[in-house]
Amino acid sequence: MHGWGLTHRIEQLSQDALQVGQGSIYPALVRLEQRGWIDTEWRITENSRRAKYYRLTTAGRRALGQELASWSRFVSAVSLILAAES
Amino acid sequence: MPYQLRAVIARARELFRRRSHSAREQGDEFSFHIEMETAENIRRGMKEDEARRAALLRFGGTQRFREETSDARGVVALDNLARDARFAVRRIRRAPAFAAGVIATLGIGIGAAVGIGSIVYGVLLRDLPYDKPEQLMRVGFSTDGLGTSSDLHSAASYFHFVKSTRSFSELGAYSTSDAFALTDRDAPQGVTIASMMPSTYTLFGVRPLLGQLFEPGDTSASNKRSAVLISENLWRRRYGADPAIVGRRIGIDHGDRIVIGVLPRTFAFPTPSIDLYYPMPVPVKHPQITSRYLNVVGRLRDGVTPSAAEAELNALIPSLAERFPAITPDLLQRARARTSVESLKTATVAPVHSQLVLLGVLVTVVLLIATTNVVNLFLLRTERAGPEIAIALSLGATRVALAQRFVIEGGVLGLASAIIALPAAALALSTKFGFTEREIPRLHEISFTWHTAAVVFGFAILIGAAVGLTGLTRAGLGGLFDRLRSSRTTSSVAWRRTQNALVAFQVAIALVLLVAAGLLGRSFWNLHTAKIGFDPVNVMSFQVSLPWGEDGYVQYARGAAFHAKLVDRLAALPGVTAVGVAARLPLAGRGLPRLDMQLQADGKDGRPVVAAAGNLASADYFHAMGIPLRAGRTFRSGDLRGAPAVIVSERLAKNLFETTDVVGRTITRLRDDSPPTPFTIAGVVGDVHWARIEDGYVPMIYFPLLRDGDGLPLEASPVPFNVTDAQFAIRGTQLPAASTIKDIVKQLDRRAPVARVRSLGSLVDDATARVRLTMLLIAFAGGAALLLGVIGVYSVVAYAANGRVREFGIRLALGAAPARVGGMVLGNGARLVAIGTSAGLIAALGATRFLRALLYEVEPTSVAEFGLATALLVVLTLVATVLPARRAARTPPATVLRGE
Numbered sequence: 004m005h006g007w008g009l010t011h012r013i014e015q016l017s018q019d020a021l022q023v024g025q026g027s028i029y030p031a032l033v034r035l036e037q038r039g040w041i042d043t044e045w046r047i048t049e050n051s052r053r054a055k056y057y058r059l060t061t062a063g064r065r066a067l068g069q070e071l072a073s074w075s076r077f078v079s080a081v082s083l084i085l086a087a088e089s
Numbered sequence: 090m091p092y093q094l095r096a097v098i099a100r101a102r103e104l105f106r107r108r109s110h111s112a113r114e115q116g117d118e119f120s121f122h123i124e125m126e127t128a129e130n131i132r133r134g135m136k137e138d139e140a141r142r143a144a145l146l147r148f149g150g151t152q153r154f155r156e157e158t159s160d161a162r163g164v165v166a167l168d169n170l171a172r173d174a175r176f177a178v179r180r181i182r183r184a185p186a187f188a189a190g191v192i193a194t195l196g197i198g199i200g201a202a203v204g205i206g207s208i209v210y211g212v213l214l215r216d217l218p219y220d221k222p223e224q225l226m227r228v229g230f231s232t233d234g235l236g237t238s239s240d241l242h243s244a245a246s247y248f249h250f251v252k253s254t255r256s257f258s259e260l261g262a263y264s265t266s267d268a269f270a271l272t273d274r275d276a277p278q279g280v281t282i283a284s285m286m287p288s289t290y291t292l293f294g295v296r297p298l299l300g301q302l303f304e305p306g307d308t309s310a311s312n313k314r315s316a317v318l319i320s321e322n323l324w325r326r327r328y329g330a331d332p333a334i335v336g337r338r339i340g341i342d343h344g345d346r347i348v349i350g351v352l353p354r355t356f357a358f359p360t361p362s363i364d365l366y367y368p369m370p371v372p373v374k375h376p377q378i379t380s381r382y383l384n385v386v387g388r389l390r391d392g393v394t395p396s397a398a399e400a401e402l403n404a405l406i407p408s409l410a411e412r413f414p415a416i417t418p419d420l421l422q423r424a425r426a427r428t429s430v431e432s433l434k435t436a437t438v439a440p441v442h443s444q445l446v447l448l449g450v451l452v453t454v455v456l457l458i459a460t461t462n463v464v465n466l467f468l469l470r471t472e473r474a475g476p477e478i479a480i481a482l483s484l485g486a487t488r489v490a491l492a493q494r495f496v497i498e499g500g501v502l503g504l505a506s507a508i509i510a511l512p513a514a515a516l517a518l519s520t521k522f523g524f525t526e527r528e529i530p531r532l533h534e535i536s537f538t539w540h541t542a543a544v545v546f547g548f549a550i551l552i553g554a555a556v557g558l559t560g561l562t563r564a565g566l567g568g569l570f571d572r573l574r575s576s577r578t579t580s581s582v583a584w585r586r587t588q589n590a591l592v593a594f595q596v597a598i599a600l601v602l603l604v605a606a607g608l609l610g611r612s613f614w615n616l617h618t619a620k621i622g623f624d625p626v627n628v629m630s631f632q633v634s635l636p637w638g639e640d641g642y643v644q645y646a647r648g649a650a651f652h653a654k655l656v657d658r659l660a661a662l663p664g665v666t667a668v669g670v671a672a673r674l675p676l677a678g679r680g681l682p683r684l685d686m687q688l689q690a691d692g693k694d695g696r697p698v699v700a701a702a703g704n705l706a707s708a709d710y711f712h713a714m715g716i717p718l719r720a721g722r723t724f725r726s727g728d729l730r731g732a733p734a735v736i737v738s739e740r741l742a743k744n745l746f747e748t749t750d751v752v753g754r755t756i757t758r759l760r761d762d763s764p765p766t767p768f769t770i771a772g773v774v775g776d777v778h779w780a781r782i783e784d785g786y787v788p789m790i791y792f793p794l795l796r797d798g799d800g801l802p803l804e805a806s807p808v809p810f811n812v813t814d815a816q817f818a819i820r821g822t823q824l825p826a827a828s829t830i831k832d833i834v835k836q837l838d839r840r841a842p843v844a845r846v847r848s849l850g851s852l853v854d855d856a857t858a859r860v861r862l863t864m865l866l867i868a869f870a871g872g873a874a875l876l877l878g879v880i881g882v883y884s885v886v887a888y889a890a891n892g893r894v895r896e897f898g899i900r901l902a903l904g905a906a907p908a909r910v911g912g913m914v915l916g917n918g919a920r921l922v923a924i925g926t927s928a929g930l931i932a933a934l935g936a937t938r939f940l941r942a943l944l945y946e947v948e949p950t951s952v953a954e955f956g957l958a959t960a961l962l963v964v965l966t967l968v969a970t971v972l973p974a975r976r977a978a979r980t981p982p983a984t985v986l987r988g989e
Contacts, residue, residue, distance in 0.1 A: 005121070006118060006121075006122055007121065007122040007125040007126065010122075011129075024147070024148060024149020024150070024154075025122065025126070025147050025148045025149060026119070026122075026148040026149045026150065026151065026153070026154035027149060027154065027157075029115070029118070029119070029154050029157075029158050030154060030157040030158045033158050045114075052121065052124075053117065053121070054118075054121050055114070055117075055118045055121075
């Protein structure tokens with residue numbers, strides 16, 4: 004998926020809750036690429052334009068699993084605290 | 090791979106990628122994004138320009154994300170480095186004197202250290218250039234009981250060990266000689282040869298460049314095909330690298346030989362100067378242990394240690410008597426025969442080991458001194474640049490950023506010093522300070538390589554960066570805050586303390602080097618003025634090697650006749666007063682003296698056996714050399730009949746008879762393989778230094794070299810010497826030119842090469858060269874250290890005095906005597922000198938012990954040298970403090986106070 008596609012996907016999925024500047028995804032993508040979590044490739048889109056495509060690597064998938072696990076731990080911890088407070 | 094590491098690598102890769110390339114890709118990606126967004130907006134019903142503006146707005150500013158992405162790529166850090174380096178260069182260019190000082194000092198220091206260090210490393214530490222070099226051993230055989238000091242083997246001991254040892258997979262043996270000459274082509278040329286057991290080649294794993302190695306048949310006594318191997322050097326030099334050399338017959342004065350192969354230059358064993366390799370004949374003709382000429386080398390079997398091998402060989406010594414009945418157990422006992430096994434590398438470099446270690450230490454010290462001086466320069470500069478740095482700090486510059494700045498500045502200066510260090514190191518390694526293989530073994534293995542260059546750059550950057558960082562230490566920065574607080578120039582205690590320590594250190598090093606130079610200077614003087622026993626003034630010498638073979642000069646009578654004819658021709662030259670002939674001239678040889686004559690007084694059993702060095706002497710030899718005749722007479726015709734006459738040195742006379750009044754008495758030469766031979770003493774002459782001046786006088790016995798063999802039959806060989814190689818000494822008010830001598834010899838026999846034509850004085854100079862060179866090196870380093878130490882003391886004392894100028898003014902205004910104020914400054918300097926000198930004296934007491942091997946007739950703790958060096962240092966450094974002290978005493982109080 005290319006950068007523009009990614010931003011749109013995020014906006015759609017989050018139902019426009021997360022609306023930062025669309026450009027801010029690019030520095031983040033560079034960091035992910037340097038960590039070896041994503042691969043990039045220049046390809047031609049369906050309406051024949053050159054675009055940079057991003058793809059998760061195996062290491063990236065593993066990292067995603069870890070991050071997700073730690074995120075859900077965090078979320079459940081926070082909701083526990085919030086539940087105790089109320 | 091952890092992602093941190095991966096990120097570092099990705100950043101490093103950015104370094105080598107074209108910056109413009111990633112920037113363009115990013116631009117493409119951004120514009121693709123915006124175009125897609127614009128298209129989407131249009132689809133939602135916006136007008137085109139409105140859609141584009143909305144897209145840009147949504148994106149959030151391309152420039153901002155452009156910077157953020159390149160930041161994420163790590164481009165900025167590198168940009169910063171380049172920027173810092175550019176700033177550093179600009180700053181350095183603003184202080185050209187400082188930069189020149191640092192670059193020159195570091196450049197020379199590093200250049201010398203790497204140049205000399207490479208030599209020390211290459212000779213002492215690097216492995217020998219052969220397979221599994223740690224298994225290569227030198228095997229010695231010593232017989233202290235016979236008064237000999239060599240570790241060579243006799244044929245009998247070598248063969249015994251070859252047959253019996255289990256510790257060695259291979260034992261090789263060789264001997265060398267430079268008394269051979271090539272007689273093919275126009276001019277005869279003296280060459281150095283090595284006679285080697287064929288096992289020696291297997292031992293080193295050498296493969297011939299051309300042709301083949303020796304076969305078993307080549308070492309038999311008949312040696313039908315008269316094979317010889319030649320060195321690559323000779324092959325290129327004399328035969329123009331002719332590939333058809335194999336199979337060719339070459340003319341040699343000891344008999345022509347056929348070249349069967351060329352040995353590569355990399356073999357270079359035992360030295361690179363060997364031109365011809367002879368096969369060594371195998372059979373042991375006369376089993377004995379006194380006449381020893383074989384150098385033995387061996388390759389240990391896997392897993393055998395040198396000490397285990399030595400124990401095995403020592404245990405094999407008694408069975409030597411079983412294998413060769415001529416060698417009695419009693420003789421072995423009396424000779425205290427034993428073996429030694431040490432690594433070939435250690436044995437090869439042993440003669441120069443202590444000097445090279447000294448050289449290594451010296452060069453480290455010079456580098457240390459250079460570094461301390463540069464540190465001092467940097468501290469001074471931080472102090473100067475103080476306000477600027479202090480402001481930067483107070484405006485919130487981080488210490489890390491500041492450290493980076495200092496390190497980069499140091500690194501850039503260090504890198505610049507490589508401009509001087511590289512050629513200096515290259516020069517040192519190409520000239521090798523005029524040393525040759527003669528003085529330092531393995532020197533041919535050393536050259537300037539890209540390794541050396543890498544080491545130079547590494548040292549330059551590292552030392553530069555480290556020195557740069559010292560500017561940031563508490564000592565360097567401490568003063569800055571003081572300065573911010575008060576506008577006056579007062580330096581911090583920490584800063585002063587560091588400088589004081591550095592200067593005291595320099596004073597201490599200077600003292601150690603001065604003491605060492607003093608001791609070596611005294612040694613050199615002692616060697617120079619030593620009573621060498623002969624008078625080298627107005628004497629020249631040369632060597633003639635006569636051909637062997639059928640029509641050669643192997644017989645005593647034929648050789649002696651040749652020498653007599655040559656003496657006559659030379660003596661007839663105008664200005665020549667005497668011409669003498671001997672087998673060897675004192676101080677002309679290399680290595681230890683060989684005391685291989687076993688002598689006994691009066692030939693009676695029970696008298697002690699005395700070891701002596703032997704020589705041949707013609708009748709006029711003593712006169713030509715200026716060796717005084719103490720009693721009796723010199724040789725004359727008829728001396729070879731009956732019990733042949735000999736002349737002994739005073740020391741030998743005393744060793745044998747405890748008196749020098751020995752003319753007319755009999756001495757007997759003992760031999761293992763034949764009955765003892767008696768000789769009559771005809772005269773007593775003065776003692777001479779024989780192999781090296783350092784070894785002192787050596788007991789000497791001279792055998793007669795008489796015209797035409799004194800009329801004895803041709804086969805009779807009354808003296809234990811070959812007469813084919815002779816040294817001539819010519820004394821006169823006017824000495825002949827080398828060409829004249831060569832012409833005369835050529836007229837007598839065109840096959841005889843003349844070599845080593847030189848003045849006797851230069852021979853004596855060579856004998857003192859070793860000590861002289863070491864002394865000069867140390868004196869040079871000591872002089873540099875002294876100069877730097879004096880400058881250091883001066884600058885530190887003067888700087889401290891400047892800082893206290895207001896205090897002095899007040900004191901003087903309040904009525905202090907000027908002398909007292911001057912004394913305060915003087916005391917400051919004196920304390921530095923006292924600390925440095927005490928530390929230096931203690932260090933010198935420890936260090937000079939390592940010089941012992943180089944000292945001649947002076948103790949390493951000689952009070953005179955220590956005292957003199959200390960006095961010189963103290964006086965010079967105190968003089969350096971007098972100037973600032975006088976200035977302080979003359980401070981005009983009014984101006985100082987007004988200046989406030």
